[in-house]
Amino acid sequence: MSGGKLLVRGARQAVLVCRAGERALRGEDMKTLASLEQDGDNGVSLVVGSNGLIEAVGHDADIQEKYGSTKFDRVIDAAGMSVLPGLIDGHTHPVWAGDRVHEFAMKLAGATYMEVHKAGGGINFTVEHTRSASEDELYTLFRDRLLRMVRAGTTLVECKSGYGLEVDTEMKMLKVIQRAKRELPIEISSTFCGAHSVPRGSTMEQATDDVINVQLPRLRDLVKSGDLEVDNIDVFCEKGVFDVESTRRILQAGVDAGLAINFHGDELHPMNSAELGAELKARAISHLEEISDAGIKAMADSGSVAVILPTTAYILRLTPPPARKMIDSGVVVALGSDFNPNAFCLSMPMTMHLACVNFRMSMNEALAAATINAAASVGRAETHGSLEVGKVGDLVIIDAPRWEHLIYQLAGHDHLIKYVVKKGEVIHSAT
Ligand SMILES: N=CN[C@@H](CCC(=O)O)C(=O)O
Numbered sequence: 118m119s120g121g122k123l124l125v126r127g128a129r130q131a132v133l134v135c136r137a138g139e140r141a142l143r144g145e146d147m148k149t150l151a152s153l154e155q156d157g158d159n160g161v162s163l164v165v166g167s168n169g170l171i172e173a174v175g176h177d178a179d180i181q182e183k184y185g186s187t188k189f190d191r192v193i194d195a196a197g198m199s200v201l202p203g204l205i206d207g208h209t210h211p212v213w214a215g216d217r218v219h220e221f222a223m224k225l226a227g228a229t230y231m232e233v234h235k236a237g238g239g240i241n242f243t244v245e246h247t248r249s250a251s252e253d254e255l256y257t258l259f260r261d262r263l264l265r266m267v268r269a270g271t272t273l274v275e276c277k278s279g280y281g282l283e284v285d286t287e288m289k290m291l292k293v294i295q296r297a298k299r300e301l302p303i304e305i306s307s308t309f310c311g312a313h314s315v316p317r318g319s320t321m322e323q324a325t326d327d328v329i330n331v332q333l334p335r336l337r338d339l340v341k342s343g344d345l346e347v348d349n350i351d352v353f354c355e356k357g358v359f360d361v362e363s364t365r366r367i368l369q370a371g372v373d374a375g376l377a378i379n380f381h382g383d384e385l386h387p388m389n390s391a392e393l394g395a396e397l398k399a400r401a402i403s404h405l406e407e408i409s410d411a412g413i414k415a416m417a418d419s420g421s422v423a424v425i426l427p428t429t430a431y432i433l434r435l436t437p438p439p440a441r442k443m444i445d446s447g448v449v450v451a452l453g454s455d456f457n458p459n460a461f462c463l464s465m466p467m468t469m470h471l472a473c474v475n476f477r478m479s480m481n482e483a484l485a486a487a488t489i490n491a492a493a494s495v496g497r498a499e500t501h502g503s504l505e506v507g508k509v510g511d512l513v514i515i516d517a518p519r520w521e522h523l524i525y526q527l528a529g530h531d532h533l534i535k536y537v538v539k540k541g542e543v544i545h546s547a548t
């Protein structure tokens with residue numbers, strides 16, 4: 118090799134997460150993650166080649182022997198530091214205007230999510246503001262949020278539309294996401310969520326028909342013309358929003374349009390969403406606070422990823438999803454920040470902390486859920502989510518002798534994260 122993009126050397130520890138090309142980690146395999154530790158004076162090195170892919174991970178002496186004469190665009194001396202894969206956020210709603218800080222006060226005073234929703238607040242409040250914002254205004258807000266995510270260690274994020282609920286605004290949101298895909302260093306998996314709520318003045322049946330017969334056809338045209346790339350289809354399957362039959366119709370129409378199923382289910386009421394998703398071979402189902410035992414079994418069998426969202430359960434004071442039962446039953450469990458105007462959290466370290474304390478996950482389980490399993494939730498586990506040769510060079514380097522400090526130091530990521538690297542390029546540096 119004559120030249121490479123990045124050499125990181127001298128680290129105390131590198132958490133590889135996987136060692137054998139696993140596409141997801143389940144059960145016992147989430148408990149112990151592959152890692153390399155400094156051995157005496159011999160630290161850990163990682164090489165990213167000029168194609169942005171990881172080319173080698175090993176001890177300094179071995180890497181030095183092999184790459185001693187290679188010129189790198191950048192060398193990071195990581196003495197005393199820990200290296201881990203770029204964090205992957207499996208569920209966000211980051212394109213919107215307005216905020217709902219007043220609703221936070223209402224919820225603290227005792228109002229439930231559905232009470233706020235039925236009183237015309239919640240999603241429909243954000244819809245009004247998002248409809249009247251221009252594409253540029255939305256992009257500016259979105260860009261700022263994505264860059265905050267990067268500073269908290271996120272290198273790949275799932276981003277939904279869903280505050281338009283009619284064709285023009287839904288497409289405006291997807292175009293904003295598309296622009297960020299082209300202009301920003303963070304990687305995005307985009308999701309069409311035209312069925313996020315029933316718009317004012319419509320019935321569920323009318324809204325379902327609109328998504329299938331108006332919004333999806335326009336989306337298909339824009340994909341065909343090269344204006345949009347969209348990865349996933351989403352529906353808020355919930356009592357009083359979209360029932361199971363409407364959800365099934367919309368998800369099936371999404372699949373027919375070439376999208377992968379990644380939807381909201383069993384959040385506030387048991388809906389048998391997990392069973393539906395498993396039957397439809399959903400790539401991912403989010404929330405699942407109210408999943409049934411049969412749903413857990415169905416997801417373990419289908420391999421659909423459960424994207425659980427600790428900020429939502431925390432802010433809404435919901436009964437947490439049965440994360441332990443899901444993991445112990447062999448469900449692939451991932452994490453998402455659920456960033457949205459209800460749950461204003463852009464930080465996966467904070468999300469992992471909440472998962473450990475409130476969902477009783479271990480720190481290793483939380484990291485597996487925020488890396489390889491979150492990659493699986495967006496269909497990118499072949500290329501993302503672990504520090505293995507051939508995967509994209511997405512890294513977080515923290516100034517601590519062990520990676521667990523990133524979870525342990527509650528809200529301390531600003532101080533701990535020294536570098537965030539995307540495809541071998543430093544995209545955030547605290548030095
Ligand atoms: N539950 C549905 N959707 C979001 C909340 C969106 C909103 O309240 O604006 C969620 O995942 O938490």
Ligand SMILES: [Zn+2]
Nearest residue numbers: 208210381455
């Ligand atoms: Zn959501």
